[in-house]
Amino acid sequence: MAVERLLPNDDARDLLQLTRDIADKVLDPIVDEHEKGETYPEGVFATLGEAGLLSLPYPEEWGGGGQSYEVYLQVLEELASRWAAVAVAVSVHGLSCHPLMSFGSGDQKSRWLPDMLGGRTIGAYSLSEPQAGSDAAALSCKAVAGPDGYTVTGSKAWITHGGKADFYTLFARTGEGSRGISCFLVPADLEGLSFGAPEEKMGLHAIPTTAAHYDGAVLSADRRIGEEGQGLGIAFSALDAGRLGIAAVAVGIAQAALDDAVAYAQERTTFGRKIIDHQGLGFVLADMAAAVDSARATYIDAARRKDAGLPFSRQASVAKLVATDAAMKVTTDGVQVFGGYGYTRDFRVERYMRDAKITQIFEGTNQIQRLVISRSLA
Numbered sequence: 001m002a003v004e005r006l007l008p009n010d011d012a013r014d015l016l017q018l019t020r021d022i023a024d025k026v027l028d029p030i031v032d033e034h035e036k037g038e039t040y041p042e043g044v045f046a047t048l049g050e051a052g053l054l055s056l057p058y059p060e061e062w063g064g065g066g067q068s069y070e071v072y073l074q075v076l077e078e079l080a081s082r083w084a085a086v087a088v089a090v091s092v093h094g095l096s097c098h099p100l101m102s103f104g105s106g107d108q109k110s111r112w113l114p115d116m117l118g119g120r121t122i123g124a125y126s127l128s129e130p131q132a133g134s135d136a137a138a139l140s141c142k143a144v145a146g147p148d149g150y151t152v153t154g155s156k157a158w159i160t161h162g163g164k165a166d167f168y169t170l171f172a173r174t175g176e177g178s179r180g181i182s183c184f185l186v187p188a189d190l191e192g193l194s195f196g197a198p199e200e201k202m203g204l205h206a207i208p209t210t211a212a213h214y215d216g217a218v219l220s221a222d223r224r225i226g227e228e229g230q231g232l233g234i235a236f237s238a239l240d241a242g243r244l245g246i247a248a249v250a251v252g253i254a255q256a257a258l259d260d261a262v263a264y265a266q267e268r269t270t271f272g273r274k275i276i277d278h279q280g281l282g283f284v285l286a287d288m289a290a291a292v293d294s295a296r297a298t299y300i301d302a303a304r305r306k307d308a309g310l311p312f313s314r315q316a317s318v319a320k321l322v323a324t325d326a327a328m329k330v331t332t333d334g335v336q337v338f339g340g341y342g343y344t345r346d347f348r349v350e351r352y353m354r355d356a357k358i359t360q361i362f363e364g365t366n367q368i369q370r371l372v373i374s375r376s377l378a
Contacts (some may be wrong), residue, residue, distance in 0.1 A: 003255065004073055012071045015056075018250050019075045022051055023082040031083045034206040035351060040164060041206055044086060045093075049119015053079075054093055057241075058101055062109060063117035069241070069303040073248040077296070078314070080252025081259075084355040085204040087252060091245030092160045096123030096169040098238040099183050103226035110184065112167075121166035125242075126186070127213060127235055128158045137232060139181055143172035143216065145228075149221045150174070150184065152192070152214040158362070163195035168253030171231045172214075181231035184223050192217030204353035213264075239307070243320040243363045250320075250327035250359040254292045256328075257334035257352040261285060264347075265336055274315040284337060288330045294322040314376040321369040324359040331356040 002020065007013050026047055034041050042284055048054055058064025064070075072094075077246040080087035080214035096117050100108060115121045132138040141154030159168070168186040175181075186193065192215045198208035226234050262285060265276035275281045304317035331353040342349050360366045 001358070004041070006369050007071065007074070008068065012067070015065075015067070015071065016074060016078060016087055018051060019053060022047065023051070027082040027086060031086075031206075035083075035085070036205075036345070037309045040208065041086065045089070045122050046119065047170050047298065048079075048086075048090065049122075052119070054090060054119040054122075055068065055117035056098070057094065057114075058097065058117050060102070063114040068307045069103070070267055070307055072209045072299055073244055073299055073303050076245055076248040077252040077255070080249040081256040082205075083087045084249060084352075087206040087249045088204060089161050089207045091242065092125050094167075094244040095238050095247060096125045096167070098241060099169055099234045102237065103183070103230070103234050104185075108185075108225065116167070122161060122164070123167050123169060124161040124165035125238075126159050126168045126170045127158045127228060129155060130157045130211070136352050137178040137181070138174050139171060141170075141172045141182065141220070142175050143170075143182060145174065145221075148218055150219045150224065152184075152186075152217045152219060156212045156214075157208055158199075159195075159212055160362075161207060163198070163208055164210060168212065169225075171235050172316065174231075179229045180233055181232040181235075182228050183225040183226055183234045184219055186217075186219065186223065190217050190219065196224040201358070203351065203356075203358060217218050231376065239363060240316045243297055243316045243369075244302055244306070246284060246363045247295070247302075247316075247319040247323035250323040251292060251296050251299065253356050253359070254288075254295065254323075254327040254330040254350050257331045257356075258285070258288045258292050259347055260347070260349050260352075261288065261334040261337040269284040274294060280335065284333055288333050291326040291330050295319075295326040298322045314373055315371040317364075317376075320363065324356070327356040327359055328353075334337050 008165040052065050056065035056067040056075060057069050060066040076087055076091055100113060129139055129141060141156055145154045166188050170184045170186045171181055173181055194213050196211035198210050201209060250269045266274055299319040302312050302319045305315055306314040330365055332347045335353050338347055341347055
């Protein structure tokens with residue numbers, strides 16, 4: 001069911017309709033095949049790039065779409081309602097472009113941004129390590145400066161699109177403490193860079209998540225983004241926007257679960273009535289709808305603050321917390337609406353439930369979001 005949206009202008013409405021057309025014609029027909037087979041959807045991101053959907057919130061002068069975050073996130077939600085794994089990868093790509101766009105030199109932007117924003121290259125974000133997830137200051141992967149650039153040694157973990165992306169935004173240690181981390185733009189074909197086998201995940205099966213291993217890989221000095229020691233600040237500035245992306249993805253998953261549950265409840269009959277006409281079931285669906293609508297409102301509020309140049313870090317954490325918790329609840333209730341059939345893979349609702357779980361974990365667990373929110377109140 002298409003959601004009626006309050007969009008700022010006709011261009012935004014046309015963009016959303018384009019997104020729906022692509023989602024319906026390109027994503028929806030193949031999502032079940034790739035998710036069940038755990039196979040990568042070759043060509044999908046090229047199609048999204050050609051349509052301009054990979055660079056919407058970035059300036060047109062660098063090849064971006066020049067759209068507000070309010071519009072971009074609703075496009076992301078629309079993609080997620082058809083295929084969460086693809087939407088997550090689109091969000092991560094946007095996150096990966098942020099450091100270069102915001103902290104890169106003019107020469108660096110001229111060299112790399114047009115391909116990144118034009119959809120000709122896909123990016124991945126490489127911050128986490130096996131022993132440093134939420135505690136980003138504990139990174140141990142090292143980048144040692146030398147006459148030929150930086151020699152990188154160590155491992156990174158939980159990389160969405162690992163092994164498939166064309167570039168990696170890497171955060172590595174160049175000094176001591178929290179001010180000893182720097183940001184780098186790594187080409188996928190860098191000698192000395194290799195990837196582990198894809199993680200065997202609960203959901204998001206079509207897009208690989210891997211570890212990366214740097215074995216004395218040498219990066220030229222011009223691959224450092226920003227100043228030495230500026231890495232954590234760069235990483236955290238990107239994560240606020242990234243959390244909004246995950247909030248929008250979560251709402252898309254929840255909307256899909258709600259739509260499927262309502263459709264099923266209108267077809268299934270018990271005791272001579274459609275199950276949607278039983279008050280107990282109708283109230284479950286009403287709570288699902290309320291959760292989806294309220295979650296959407298939180299991310300749109302945060303996006304509008306970002307677009308207006310207002311502080312939005314707390315609102316981003318609130319949106320991520322509310323939307324992902326709602327997605328988990330809504331998808332769980334969706335399975336309940338389907339009864340025994342919801343527990344089978346004959347219907348998509350079980351996949352929605354599996355995909356929703358990770359949204360409570362990445363881009364900062366929901367416990368971390370509560371910490372961010374509580375600190376902002378103090």
